Amino acid sequence: MKGSWNDISIIIKLILDILVVWGLIYSGLRIIRNNSRTIQIFKGIIVIILIKVIAVVLGLHTLNYLIDIFLNWGVVAVLILFQPEIRSMLEKVGKTTTIFNMNVSEGEYVHMIDQLVDACAAMSKLKTGALITIQQSQSLEDYIETGIKMDSEVSSELIKTIFQYGTPMHDGAVIIQGVKIACAAAYFPPTTKDLPSKYGARHRAAVGISEITDSITIIVSEETGNISVAMRGQLTQYKPEGLQRLLMNKLVVPETKTTLFDPVLKTARSFSLNRTRKSEPAIKNEDERVKAVEIVDLYSHTGGKRHGS
């Protein structure tokens, strides 16, 4: 009897071990895939490893020796280069969406979204430029530090006032944490990607922050009045009702509780989604209200989830 309990506990430990390692690899690959900087560094590491294999196979000792030195120091270099990503990953571990959402009720989120969409619709009509970022599970504290701190309920009037041309806080971004405006006039690192020339600094900043965090950023163009959303490095244009729907889906629809099995389930789901996409012709204009603009598509399908699917 004791023997069988031991066997069961060994199997449980083994499964746990595999799941945790799987989760770590999955998160690592997600970070690499969602960030243009990490993709380049990752490609560089792969090239160096390939050269090392060739050096070993061909017996090129000096080259092998040099690569060994490079790889040893490379660990330190990677830690320094990836410092922001490692930091955001650790922050994510300690602060999941579920925990973050616990402080805010569904009703409060609905009210906040109504106010936000109302402000965006009004600013869109008047062609008032705006940049508004909603924090998700990854902390935006570093960026809040760059702005003028606030701690105010989101209201349509307040947002419109902040972005009114000529006011001291209209330059830069508003950051929303939960249902509160945490700051205005924040600065984001712009994307290094080549965006179409019609997109200027505001859109570059929005795509930039969406590449390095899981935040949702709304941009109202001063030139066209168009409302766009930057998420995971993708830019999509919405009408106000589409924006409302997107925010409701992202913020109000309760997230299922995070479990250790999530990475496995997510991978399986995205695998089956990819297969479906390949075998089905693209559905055009599935939802008129949610219309994609020129995609700044950086990482293919990550942000391309269709509504209603």
Ligand SMILES: Nc1ncnc2c1ncn2[C@@H]1O[C@H](COP(=O)(O)OP(=O)(O)OP(=O)(O)O)[C@@H](O)[C@H]1O
């Ligand atoms: N890195 C940044 N972080 C935060 N806000 C920024 C950043 N860069 C620019 N902005 C904001 O964008 C404004 C300039 O926008 P610009 O006209 O260059 O952008 P755009 O993408 O062409 O948008 P629009 O369509 O509104 O003209 C600045 O006044 C400032 O408020």
